Amino acid sequence: MNYDLYHDESQEGGYWHGILLVPQVNREKFLNSLELIRKEVDYGHPIAFKGLKQKGLKFNCIRSCLQLSVGSFMQYYKNEPYIISAGKRIYSVDDARQSTDYKKILIINSDERIIGSKFILFRERDAHAKVGSGYPDFASKIETTFRMGLVGGIHYLGNKDNPIHIKSIHFDGHEHHKRNIDKKRIIDRIYSLRDYCSFDENILIDDRTSKHDKPNSQEYNDCQFLQLTDILIGAFRTILDSAKNDAQKEVSFPVKEMIDKQQIGYKRMKNSRWFGSFCMSECWIENDKWNFGDFEQKDDKQIKLF
Numbered sequence: 001m002n003y004d005l006y007h008d009e010s011q012e013g014g015y016w017h018g019i020l021l022v023p024q025v026n027r028e029k030f031l032n033s034l035e036l037i038r039k040e041v042d043y044g045h046p047i048a049f050k051g052l053k054q055k056g057l058k059f060n061c062i063r064s065c066l067q068l069s070v071g072s073f074m075q076y077y078k079n080e081p082y083i084i085s086a087g088k089r090i091y092s093v094d095d096a097r098q099s100t101d102y103k104k105i106l107i108i109n110s111d112e113r114i115i116g117s118k119f120i121l122f123r124e125r126d127a128h129a130k131v132g133s134g135y136p137d138f139a140s141k142i143e144t145t146f147r148m149g150l151v152g153g154i155h156y157l158g159n160k161d162n163p164i165h166i167k168s169i170h171f172d173g174h175e176h177h178k179r180n181i182d183k184k185r186i187i188d189r190i191y192s193l194r195d196y197c198s199f200d201e202n203i204l205i206d207d208r209t210s211k212h213d214k215p216n217s218q219e220y221n222d223c224q225f226l227q228l229t230d231i232l233i234g235a236f237r238t239i240l241d242s243a244k245n246d247a248q249k250e251v252s253f254p255v256k257e258m259i260d261k262q263q264i265g266y267k268r269m270k271n272s273r274w275f276g277s278f279c280m281s282e283c284w285i286e287n288d289k290w291n292f293g294d295f296e297q298k299d300d301k302q303i304k305l306f
Contacts, residue, residue, distance in 0.1 A: 018233035040086035049234025060087035072115035073277035122149025125284035139177035
């Protein structure tokens, strides 16, 4: 299957890579649902997890988009509808205060409504602080760990019956890297790729900003998926590492539900509609060597790969 890849990062408690894989065959279905959310919530501005401190229009938009994202990870329908709701701030005359009214706007209740996206979460535990000096700049270190996370992720999430062919790669802006993304480091240095994983010969790499209200941004639709990647990383980091405030903790609940389902164990998870849709791992340098392992929460409850 052909996928568009979207990448964003977070630099709190390590260096987190978030990689969203959107199947091109269901791309329009995904986008139509995102536009419906924005219309129902009445929020057209760019969304980002950073800076979310209280409930309001932005909170409601992120909440619904996270619900949709988790729903999009379902790989098949299993006789249990998945509901996405949207909230609007209203004034309650009875209570004499603002409140939020939620209503169902989308229901995934058949195989025809399945999107089948995938998500890879990969953290460099020490934010590249221990990475050696054999790199021309800091961006090259980021490209290296991105490549590690990407290859491990697609090897894990794909198989001979569900191949992954990447048609385009989108990064959220290049200005903070002080140069454009180097295709040679993120693709040309990939060796021993399994036969069910591949990159398009004429792959598009776009590293313009994801803020669709800026004149130099990527295409509007690509910006929406990049913004989804941003809030997904924020939600995963909040659940797995630490929450900055109550608003971020509450808005991340859809992701917590999915992680909790993963913890029930491989045998039961294998029968889940989310099986094969996301993976989480981390790397770190110890004794001058790269190490890779399962993700560990700060409370010492280990979150394992499927």
